[in-house]
Amino acid sequence: xxxxxxxxxxxxxxxxxxxxxxxxxxxxxxxxxxxxxxxxxxxxxxxxxxxxxxxxxxxxxxxxxxxxxxxxxxxxxxxxxxxxxxxxxxxxxxxxxxxxxxxxxxxxxxxxxxxxxxxxxxxxxxxxxxxxxxxxxxxxxxxxxxxxxxxxxxxx
Amino acid sequence: xxxxxxxxxxxxxxxxxxxxxxxxxxxxxxxxxxxxxxxxxxxxxxxxxxxxxxxxxxxxxxxxxxxxxxxxxxxxxxxxxxxxxxxxxxxxxxxxxxxxxxxxxxxxxxxxxxxxxx
Numbered sequence: 201x202x203x204x205x206x207x208x209x210x211x212x213x214x215x216x217x218x219x220x221x222x223x224x225x226x227x228x229x230x231x232x233x234x235x236x237x238x239x240x241x242x243x244x245x246x247x248x249x250x251x252x253x254x255x256x257x258x259x260x261x262x263x264x265x266x267x268x269x270x271x272x273x274x275x276x277x278x279x280x281x282x283x284x285x286x287x288x289x290x291x292x293x294x295x296x297x298x299x300x301x302x303x304x305x306x307x308x309x310x311x312x313x314x315x316x317x318x319x320x321x322x323x324x325x326x327x328x329x330x331x332x333x334x335x336x337x338x339x340x341x342x343x344x345x346x347x348x349x350x351x352x353x354x355x356x
Numbered sequence: 357x358x359x360x361x362x363x364x365x366x367x368x369x370x371x372x373x374x375x376x377x378x379x380x381x382x383x384x385x386x387x388x389x390x391x392x393x394x395x396x397x398x399x400x401x402x403x404x405x406x407x408x409x410x411x412x413x414x415x416x417x418x419x420x421x422x423x424x425x426x427x428x429x430x431x432x433x434x435x436x437x438x439x440x441x442x443x444x445x446x447x448x449x450x451x452x453x454x455x456x457x458x459x460x461x462x463x464x465x466x467x468x469x470x471x472x473x474x
Binding site: 211213214215216217218219220224225227228229230231232243258261282283284285310311313314315317318319321322325 | 365368391392395396398405406407408410422423437438440458460461
């Protein structure tokens, strides 16, 4: 897992899933490298068994990170979520950590506002499409709604 | 009994893991997923850039996370209803954009590997 975060606040801006990353994935980036840093947490063998020919074969794996972060990484893999909603990076220690109550409260408000805006946007679209198709509406109104539906700006 | 060929992604047990953790399975119509990237556009930003550096233009699906008042759900963009969102792909980047700012929008980008038969 590769987690990208703002250098100044530790706010997570995105992530790339996976336990072990190929060189091409390591080259991946999200956002402006001047403002964004990242941490990479890969998985390593935890237990081994010996084959008849003497080779050692890994039988289980665990996140290759400190003990504090390990359960968080395992939890994220079991229940994939939008990371920045529950977690942040401590920019000083560069460790993944759960957000505190204050962060979550502020975020809850933002999410509620976002949900309202998205719901309004979808509702307006549906209404506009309905009105555009409604031949009983005045042509001027239908034209206005058509402009909204088509997302045309700066019309003269 | 038919023979099935499976290859798991690193660290997953090919005999027991689910299809999501397979790099290949002869049982599935595979156009392998290169990776799934999670990203967001927040506050005054109107776009986010994922740099993939694959040196080819990959097939990509972008989903936005929405909420119907009770449950979260994902829907593909752009669509007739959600035409405020769009994206473009180059051989090095995927740029997701929105035509307004304010609030946070969360996206999943599913990036596919190069098709074996382009």
